[in-house]
Amino acid sequence: MIAATPPTEIKKNFFNQKQGLASWLLTYDHKRIAILYLLGVTFFFAIGGIFAALIRLELATPAGDLVDSNTYNKFFTMHGIIMVFLFLIPSIPAVFGNFLIPLMIGAKDVAFPRLNLLSWYIYMIGGLFIITVLLMGGVDTGWTFYTPFSTSYSNGYVVAAGMGIFIAGFSSILTGLNFIVTIHRMRAPGLTWFRLPLFIWAHYATSMIQVLGTPVIAVTLFLLVLERGLHIGFFDPAYGGDPVLFQHMFWFYSHPAVYIMILPSMGVVTEIITTFSSKKPFGYTFIAFSSVAIAVFGFIVWGHHLFVSGQSAYAGMVFSVLSYIVAIPSAIKVFNWTATMYKGAVRLTTPMLYALGFIGLFTIGGLTGLFLASLGMDVHLTDTYFVVAHFHYVMVGGAIMGFLGGIHYWWPKIFGKMYNEGWSKISAVIIFIGFNLTFFPQFLLGYMGMPRRYHVYPPEFQVLNVLSSAGASVLAIGYLIPFCYLLYSLKYGPDAPPNPWGATTLEWKTQSPPITQNFEVTPVVTQEAYTYTTEEVVHVG
Amino acid sequence: MGEKSFELFPVAASSIAGHVDALYAYLVLVSAFFSLLIAFCVVFFAVKYRRKGDELPKPVDEHSIGGMVLEIVWSVIPLGLSLVMFAWGASIFFTESRPPADSLEVFVTGKQWMWKIQHIEGAREINELHVPVNRDIRLTLTSEDVIHDFYVPAFRTKTDVLPGRYTTEWFRPTKIGAYHLFCAEYCGTKHSGMVGTVYVMNEADYEQWLSKGSGEGSMAEEGQSLFNQLGCGTCHPSEINKQNGRCPNLNGLFGTTVELNDGTKVKADEAYIRESVLYPQAKIVAGYDNIMPTFKGLVTEDGLLKLVEYIRSLGPAEGMPSSATPVPTQTSGPQPPAQPTANSRAANGRAGAAPANRAAPGNQ
Numbered sequence: 014m015i016a017a018t019p020p021t022e023i024k025k026n027f028f029n030q031k032q033g034l035a036s037w038l039l040t041y042d043h044k045r046i047a048i049l050y051l052l053g054v055t056f057f058f059a060i061g062g063i064f065a066a067l068i069r070l071e072l073a074t075p076a077g078d079l080v081d082s083n084t085y086n087k088f089f090t091m092h093g094i095i096m097v098f099l100f101l102i103p104s105i106p107a108v109f110g111n112f113l114i115p116l117m118i119g120a121k122d123v124a125f126p127r128l129n130l131l132s133w134y135i136y137m138i139g140g141l142f143i144i145t146v147l148l149m150g151g152v153d154t155g156w157t158f159y160t161p162f163s164t165s166y167s168n169g170y171v172v173a174a175g176m177g178i179f180i181a182g183f184s185s186i187l188t189g190l191n192f193i194v195t196i197h198r199m200r201a202p203g204l205t206w207f208r209l210p211l212f213i214w215a216h217y218a219t220s221m222i223q224v225l226g227t228p229v230i231a232v233t234l235f236l237l238v239l240e241r242g243l244h245i246g247f248f249d250p251a252y253g254g255d256p257v258l259f260q261h262m263f264w265f266y267s268h269p270a271v272y273i274m275i276l277p278s279m280g281v282v283t284e285i286i287t288t289f290s291s292k293k294p295f296g297y298t299f300i301a302f303s304s305v306a307i308a309v310f311g312f313i314v315w316g317h318h319l320f321v322s323g324q325s326a327y328a329g330m331v332f333s334v335l336s337y338i339v340a341i342p343s344a345i346k347v348f349n350w351t352a353t354m355y356k357g358a359v360r361l362t363t364p365m366l367y368a369l370g371f372i373g374l375f376t377i378g379g380l381t382g383l384f385l386a387s388l389g390m391d392v393h394l395t396d397t398y399f400v401v402a403h404f405h406y407v408m409v410g411g412a413i414m415g416f417l418g419g420i421h422y423w424w425p426k427i428f429g430k431m432y433n434e435g436w437s438k439i440s441a442v443i444i445f446i447g448f449n450l451t452f453f454p455q456f457l458l459g460y461m462g463m464p465r466r467y468h469v470y471p472p473e474f475q476v477l478n479v480l481s482s483a484g485a486s487v488l489a490i491g492y493l494i495p496f497c498y499l500l501y502s503l504k505y506g507p508d509a510p511p512n513p514w515g516a517t518t519l520e521w522k523t524q525s526p527p528i529t530q531n532f533e534v535t536p537v538v539t540q541e542a543y544t545y546t547t548e549e550v551v552h553v554g
Numbered sequence: 555m556g557e558k559s560f561e562l563f564p565v566a567a568s569s570i571a572g573h574v575d576a577l578y579a580y581l582v583l584v585s586a587f588f589s590l591l592i593a594f595c596v597v598f599f600a601v602k603y604r605r606k607g608d609e610l611p612k613p614v615d616e617h618s619i620g621g622m623v624l625e626i627v628w629s630v631i632p633l634g635l636s637l638v639m640f641a642w643g644a645s646i647f648f649t650e651s652r653p654p655a656d657s658l659e660v661f662v663t664g665k666q667w668m669w670k671i672q673h674i675e676g677a678r679e680i681n682e683l684h685v686p687v688n689r690d691i692r693l694t695l696t697s698e699d700v701i702h703d704f705y706v707p708a709f710r711t712k713t714d715v716l717p718g719r720y721t722t723e724w725f726r727p728t729k730i731g732a733y734h735l736f737c738a739e740y741c742g743t744k745h746s747g748m749v750g751t752v753y754v755m756n757e758a759d760y761e762q763w764l765s766k767g768s769g770e771g772s773m774a775e776e777g778q779s780l781f782n783q784l785g786c787g788t789c790h791p792s793e794i795n796k797q798n799g800r801c802p803n804l805n806g807l808f809g810t811t812v813e814l815n816d817g818t819k820v821k822a823d824e825a826y827i828r829e830s831v832l833y834p835q836a837k838i839v840a841g842y843d844n845i846m847p848t849f850k851g852l853v854t855e856d857g858l859l860k861l862v863e864y865i866r867s868l869g870p871a872e873g874m875p876s877s878a879t880p881v882p883t884q885t886s887g888p889q890p891p892a893q894p895t896a897n898s899r900a901a902n903g904r905a906g907a908a909p910a911n912r913a914a915p916g917n918q
Contacts, residue, residue: 082743155740161717162700166666166742250718256701257716290603291610299625321703322714323721326651330644337636341629348628351595356612358605369596376592380585387639389646390581393574393710396703396738460578461564462707464738467746471734473561545610 026429026526041126042529047112048427049133050103057099057140060147062492064092069451069485072478077469085468086153087169091143093156098178099140101412102270105277106223107136107188109419110216112427114192116520116527117210119201119536124194132187139181146170146177155466157267160248160259164240171241175234182227185273189223192216201519203538207301210518210542211287211294214301215280218308222269222276226312230266233259257322264315272311274408275375276304278415279346282368285422286350288516289365290357293543296349303342310339320391329388336386343379347372362514363437367418370445374410378403381456399459402452410448417444417495424499425509429526432502436494444491450484517543567733567754568709569726570650575710577642584635650711653724657692660685661773661859664695664702664715667744669735672859676772677764681750683735685727686760692724694824698855703739706752712738720824727754777864780857784849792868801846802839808866813840827862 027044037045067088071079080088111129115122123129146152152169154162163171196217200209236247237259246252248259287294294300316324316332350372359365381403385391394400421441425431454477463474470478512521523532566572603611660683663670671679685691695704697717704723705712708731713723737748755763771779781787789801797803802812807822815838820826829836831853834846853861 077746082746086740086743086745153742157740159701159740162740162742166700250716256718291605296621296625320647321712323716323719326648329647333644334637334640337633337640340636341633344632345625345629347592348624351592351599352624354596354599354603357599357603358609358611359600359603360605361600369600372596373589373593376589377585380588383585383636383639384578384581387577387581387643389570389574389643389650390577390639391643392647392650392712393707396705396712397707457562461561462705462734462736464705464736464746466740467736469746 087151120199136184142177189220292357295352364422378406397459402455430506440494447487705738708733774867777860
């Protein structure tokens with residue numbers, strides 16, 4: 014589809030330099046692989062979104078009247094698995110990381126182009142497993158697969174779903190490995206570490222987590238499959254196992270995985286805010302090292318998911334205080350983004366609206382995380398809708414706002430077309446309003462005590478649930494609009510200049526879309542990433 | 555609960571609820587302050603510094619506006635406020651994780667998808683829990699299948715209910731009424747149907763409710779008949795000072811420290827008794843052989859709680875040193891099945907006067 018809509022001009026670019034389906038399926042070009050990933054994650058986002066819509070539809074009334082409990086449980090499980098493992102984790106790194114890391118560091122490609130293509134195929138095979146599970150009848154364990162329910166009691170296709178995530182995990186490991194080597198070895202002459210765009214720092218930190226954390230979830234799921242299939246006792250006390258051990262192993266990956274989802278988004282937002290403030294990011298080194306600090310500290314806070322799981326009270330204390338420490342680098346980032354706008358020249362373009370929306374929603378998501386890190390507070394709030402609201406503020410309000418901001422920011426670079434500014438601003442505002450209407454009532458529901466994963470709920474919770482469902486329909490409309498005007502722009506949008514936003518990083522110094530080799534001549538870097546000079550001034554936005 | 559009207563704040567019906575709500579107020583205030591501060595700055599800067607014409611801003615020297623000082627200020631202030639959240643939350647948590655010594659005991663077994671509740675005096679209920687107001691209630695919880703979670707929002711407390719393990723939860727209801735009981739850990743198909751009601755009653759109503767009873771004996775009495783039924787007494791003496799050399803005497807065992815044959819010491823608490831019935835080979839008392847067969851599959855979780863309660867009722871005898879290890883002697887010969895009468899504690903259990911030398915909660 015994309016191959017069929019080459020730019021009308023004759024200028025060579027990575028879309029028209031080779032033609033045909035095989036040239037896409039066998040490509041080693043990081044930009045084409047990024048577009049393959051974009052198609053994949055968009056597909057899975059749509060599937061996951063449909064399940065979200067079904068969940069909100071069911072919860073509009075307290076009774077279980079749309080579907081039965083088994084089906085409802087499969088809805089939220091499939092929503093969670095698809096959104097976490099097939100959308101959020103690959104979304105920004107595999108799409109924008111792939112497309113931009115070589116461009117931003119002045120390289121021709123990533124360090125291992127074949128490995129890069131392989132990781133896309135691995136991702137798609139993992140996704141195929143999940144889709145197969147879906148078609149066969151789904152799985153009902155929740156995306157967390159807690160034992161012994163998942164190993165001994167669930168009737169769903171747990172093994173196939175576990176294998177799907179296991180396989181997709183290798184895609185994540187290989188991508189992370191590729192990025193680390195690329196950033197170390199492929200930087201253009203003169204591009205020292207502290208001249209790198211902060212997007213690169215964020216992806217470097219993310220890649221560390223992917224390489225170090227993902228093997229743990231692979232091991233955990235492998236043990237789960239062994240116990241379910243062969244009754245080898247690791248987690249089920251009936252076989253002599255320990256169910257809480259599973260939770261430790263699961264969260265040892267899955268908490269850092271939250272940072273796999275949010276760190277790249279922070280990188281995107283940093284780029285957008287500096288560009289549309291025409292000003293160097295405030296506290297460059299603090300933003301850079303806070304990414305690394307989040308990646309490191311993120312590995313030692315997993316126990317805050319287990320405060321009521323029978324973990325010792327002293328372990329709870331240690332995990333609680335560490336969780337507060339990991340919050341500080343996030344706070345530093347928020348303050349630095351805000352300070353970047355101070356005395357800047359701010360343009361409220363569509364990407365900037367998403368970035369500012371990100372700041373607001375991520376701030377609320379992060380602050381409500383402080384509630385859950387507090388032991389006595391968490392006892393009341395854990396496993397309620399407060400947790401659901403909190404992580405959607407971080408995952409949807411954070412990661413997806415960053416993803417959409419990135420789409421709108423780099424769309425002209427990737428496809429060489431400008432989209433409709435009016436429609437895109439309208440949809441950004443609709444998404445912001447719809448998001449808050451969907452998820453803010455869930456904080457109140459959580460404090461009221463409504464447990465998560467409830468198909469049927471007491472009637473006094475209905476008003477807030479109806480508000481939430483209404484918000485979800487607004488949000489759904491907000492997501493559909495960009496589909497329309499972005500696809501429209503591919504055919505009818507005006508051609509994009511090389512640097513429509515007046516940005517300073519290297520990807521804007523080549524044509525839009527770039528040629529397969531990225532640059533005609535390898536750039537030589539002589540200054541910091543964000544040096545705004547008057548010659549960059551353009552009139553778009 | 556009760557009226558099904560629209561509410562925005564849950565009723566506070568336990569001694570801890572007020573503390574949790576106060577901490578919540580602090581967290582909301584700090585969060586609201588920072589959210590509004592950031593939102594104000596973002597909007598204000600976006601308007602005040604909006605780009606006019608093509609002119610670029612003059613590069614701001616971070617040092618001239620105290621860049622380093624700012625970074626330190628906006629790291630240290632949030633850290634300080636966070637540590638208050640930590641300390642406040644930890645102090646509430648420690649109160650929640652330490653049941654007062656003379657709590658009224660209730661035993662809870664979760665299974666897909668119901669709550670089975672046993673009172674020491676013998677009353678049993680399903681998906682309902684009746685407790686007296688202004689008394690400390692200590693729950694001992696276990697699961698027959700998957701992980702559940704016993705959550706009463708009005709009390710602001712919850713605890714996971716694990717298979718193969720005992721966990722504890724305590725609260726002191728302060729307000730008479732009926733409150734939601736939810737299973738808060740996803741447990742399968744009817745997870746959202748694993749709900750019930752906690753009735754907090756005044757002392758007189760509670761006594762009356764209790765006296766209606768179930769017509770069966772106290773948990774300790776039922777535990778004793780199960781003990782005999784399973785033939786435990788053919789080997790384990792349960793009368794004071796009787797020894798047969800093959801199996802440890804269970805009288806005066808509960809809450810003491812037992813020395814094992816590998817030299818380690820273990821407290822004879824609920825978890826230890828449970829493990830010794832199901833996995834007798836796991837911990838062998840010093841001086842005895844590994845001869846006990848497993849009772850796994852022969853006794854349910856409910857039954858185990860009764861056995862534990864029976865052995866607890868044999869309690870440490872008055873004045874006995876709490877670290878007494880039963881010493882095997884050579885007085886051998888088959889012992890008659892133990893037939894101790896229902897002990898005084900179980901009989902007095904309704905008044906709730908549990909012995910002060912009760913074992914500390916074993917499982918956290």
